[in-house]
Amino acid sequence: MVSVSAMASKVFVLFIASLAVCAAAGPPIDPQLLQSVFGAAAPGFAAPASAQAVPVRPATDNGTLVDPDYWDAPDNFSPAPADYDRFDWTLTKRVAASSDANFLLSPLGLKLALAILTEAATGVTQNELSSVLGFDLDRNLVRRKFSTIIESLQKKSPQYILNLGSRIYIGDDAQPRQRFAAIAQEFYKTELKTVNFNDPSVAAKEINTWVSDTTQGKIPTLVDEDDVAGMVVLVLNTLYFKGSWRHQFAPNATKTGQFYVSPKIQKNIPFMNVNDKFYYVESSKYDAKILRLPYLGNKYAMYIIVPNSLTGLPRVFNDLSELRLELNNLREYQVDVTLPKFKFEYTSQLDGVLRELGVRQAFEETASFPGIARGQLLHERLRISKVLQRSGIEVNELGSVAYSATEISLVNKFGVDTEANAEVVANRPFLFFIQDEATRQLLFTSRVADPTSADGAFKFI
Template identity: 75%
Template sequence: MTSRFFVLCAACLAMTASANMSLDPQAIQEVFGRNGYAPPAPPQSPQQAVPVTPAPPKQVVAVTPAPPAPPPDDVFSPVPADYDQFDWTLTKRVAAGSDKNFLLSPLGLKLALAILTEAATGVTQNELSSVLGFDLDRNVVRSKFSTIIESLQKESPYYILNLGSRIYVGDNTHPRQRFAAIAQEFYKTELKNVNFNNPAVASKEINSWVSNITQGHIPSLVNEDDVANMVVLVLNTLYFKGSWYHQFPPNATHFGKFNVSPRLVSYVDYMNVNAKFFYTESTKYDAKILRMPYLGNKYAMYIIVPNSLLGLPRVLNDIGGLRQELDNLREYTVDVTLPRFQFDQTSQLDGILRELGIRAAFEDTASFPGIARGQDMDQRLKVSKVLQRAGIVVNELGSVAYSATEISLVNKFGEDIEATAEVVADKPFLFFIQDEATRQLLFTGRVSEPHGQDGVLKV
């Protein structure tokens, strides 16, 4: 019998604006709150008064409500990052595929692949660990990811981050208890049985879960054909919504030119704010690097704008060294001009992973015995597809981003400084969003056309 094993990752980053990126009262109220006004109750018809005995007067004590707690101050302290070399390598390779917009969730894909690594043995496991940059001691890897997930799951009134991981297993497949326990304890991943022989029901259940995690931004990740006769689906979803620490005044937004290429100009809405930011002028990359924090002092978006129209490849070609440049960030008063941007993208990543050195997982010699019991030679699994769907919306109030990563397996035989600066992002630029506590890259991307170039990227 031919069956399939599929891994999929979804990630979402979105701003608080509406889909067409215009600000409306509802969006502003969502970020800044409501006044809580309620209309007076209608007058009631008069009724006969009932005599009562007056009670002794009570002493009234005036209570002054406590003022709302201010958001924590923005603090930036660069620290060494580990487990991120794969993220930069992946970003560089995807960017090389075209000069269009792209958006990835390196963390989402890495989490999905880490779970697969737990189930692999032999060459399959060695290739996954090597490309991902994992320690050979699995206990070290488990501890690292447990710390990352714990950091991401911290709740705050200043932002929303939803992270969900599931492994859907066919009704006829019996997961190993040890694998299920490891997935739950260290990766907070639930194993759930589903009837892949009824693809309509299975796809509906999977899509409902992904839509809930991404707050409706990814309503249909898979279709019936995707899940028909599947054996295992490894699924990771990520949704982030944050408000800028320094929000852009809506009345400062203006229309202007964005230089897509030497021969192509697009007219877009530019946001503008003048505030204290951590910033550096990079000689190495001939580019400006700006850190834009979100409320809550936990997440931040970094913008890398080359000084020349054709200067972005210089950044991308040596993107692995970008982390060192962040040590040069200092606090300046920066006048920031940034376009609103929004786009969605689906990336098929099988080919890239093969090029990076993950090959055995896709071949008939793949070995994933840790997933399920009873795998005979004609029932063993291999990866058939790695797909990620992601989207982002950025406007005056904040950002929203979302992604889903899917991996399917198929039966193989089937500091303060008084200074000023200016950053004008009027040409293609690179950005990434990271968890400042763990230095993990939630999203990386390039804006070549702020109005968006939605579509499918196969690389």
Template identity: 65%
Template sequence: MTLRIIVFFVVSVSICTCTQVRIEDQVLHDMTQVRIEDQVLHDVFGYAPQASIPLAADSQFQASAVTPVTENESTTEAQYYEWDYYNPPDINYDLFDWTLTKRVASSSDENFLLSPLGLKLALAILTEAATGVTKNELLIVLGFSSDQSTVRQKFTSIIDSLKKESPQYILNVGSRVYVGSNVRPKQMFAAIAEEFYKTELKTVDFHHPPEAAMQINAWVSNITKGKISHLVSEDDVANVAVMVLNALYFKGSWRHQFAPNETKYHQFYITPTVTKDIPFMNVNNKFYYTESAKLRAKILRMPYLGNKFSMYIIVPNDLSGMPHVMSNTNVLRTEMNNLREHYVDITLPKFKFDYTSQLGGILKELGIRDAFEDTASFPGIARGQYLSERIKISKVLQRSGIEVNELGSVAYAATEIALENKFGEETESQVEVVANRPFLFFIQDELTRQLLVTGRVSDPTLLDGAFKLV
């Protein structure tokens, strides 16, 4: 009998207030944490702690706030967040992210939302445990170097950047590998997952599905501030050997906020002949913008307070131009080199939707096949007679949600007004971006250029919580 690996991702992106959910101790009391021996830490990383300690109590992380720069200090990359500055990214750094986005977009014309970061992080962890054909396919499709240290370095830099805390946004990222109580995880795998991917291993009794599902859902709800409280069911965790989960929650406030009294109803073109009256927000300020002849679309950067994260909007020039944009995402990064500051009048619809998809089929199409077969090789995960030959991926599921409105966090409105006023009187020509047709968007970390989410709004009125087999 082949044991199953299930890979889950959960994403919640919010630009409005939400309630924090606390997890009581008794909810998690049956969960055992994997401990790493001192000798393993010494052999792998060249150090050992003073006393044997478990992994971090929770891999949901937020680091200390960025320290302000004084007159006598030099300004480093990590301290630029108050500047409204755009630095073009390296080309092809996110090739897999856009390949995945393009494939999901082609599965239907509806709204969609993905987290390339969540998928890559979970698969990178599995790559650490894979060998042979299984490992080669993962490396090729993900675009990873065969030198594992290079991959580890990249994820360490990404996670370190995401750990930078600010009072102007909230970003929670959590990553866990759950192993069945009858599975004995390897110390080396546990140490590497914790050190380079900030991912902890937890043992859970999958033979008692109700309790296992409750424990997992409690952890996800805690990270997503209650936005996603039911990720797995009892059936999902039954007969599982290993479950890899990644959860992300982002709440940001616009640097240049939309005035609520400027929100008015206009027509949104679902198709060139089908329209709906929906609320559109409006703001006029300086933004990075360009019009792309290759994409036949306008590209707009909308930073959040702190300038560490930004949402990018790509609006086709033609009402039916979305397919052309999606088929040419390979030139998007080069076109973004042309972004320049302009006064821009933005009209953007309010939107909110959920999206759940099973991505196993797409990963197989892209070339990750052996990991799903009985021939899968993940000997690095666990020990035990014949155990490594019996583990394979059975499901890759991602659940995500996004909400975009005028203000975000009201607490930063005063600061925002001061920032808007610094430009003085308008003397430059102004451009206009009206997102009244299907458009592409993504949110990225401006320091590492890592995409947090990508998505498309085809109909802002749909909450779209359907399950997609894409």
């Protein structure tokens, strides 16, 4: 048996959307307008905490090694229907079909950014974005949904760290409509900041400093001077997650084993092992094993899907839309889990995928984003020029670390060993996703095809 050690998780997500316009700078948001539209102002977004997660050892205030508040609390997993995730699975499936290599996406990071742009759009531009994202036609329902998601993600706990930040950098020659700015602040907790894009070095430094701070240094340099030169608006969304496994892997049990990159190619890598109670199902639909690995606190969990065949992962990706239904079959078993250690980074350019899925006018000269640029003359209109996401993940004995940056550029139109009931050995390409259990939102989706591969990229135009 390949052995394994303790594991925790860290995740970072960054979304960026940049816009260039030719409008004059506007006045700050009128507080009375904000209150008249939404009522009393909500508390401002708090800066991410820099403190590290507490050690995974239980507290001993009660004189024992058990903290009844969380350490020995039952893992009452109950699958629930998830909405607003059709886009997430569609995006994952499309990127997975592009190659057989590793990939890592943050569907939630991209979706939050596009949701903010949808608020700034009108007409066909807005309708296409809403349709592809699976949004309700009632904007108020969409706003309340995202407000609930963001509120869930911003809940603080000593058992994990999740920092969510959102900003829109506004150039001196751009003027957002006050109603759009108020909506961004109230429902999406998105702060508007003025920056001088005409001084690219200063603008790039300010943006990179904020991104680095909110991702705890995992993305120290997102943009350079050339990226921001001539920019008018930049939308940023960052997410950092760090958690420890509820069921720890033994740190001294990691051993080398073979990972089947393909039936003919094997690589020796470190594997971790734990034998404990997990929610698990042997899926006949996917001919795969599905395992839920909760993090301490049970608010977040990683799900891994390991095909029984060395070449069976495409079958899983081909029918991702039914995966949620299959999770209803998860039951608690004593499971012996063998999981590889891995670490890689990934860059994906997603313009072409969004076009293929139906977001088209947003990239054309006829795009309409009046919520950000007042002027609607042809030479004043904006269009999306680039959608880029940068991400990374590390899974080891102490946990996993994942981070991601999505950039959308808009320019002018010009435990204890016991006998296991089941066994999961992830020694072949597998799918995993990390989600917020409260809202069923996908923080990350990924394929691990080669744990030794350090980086990868995707571009579809």
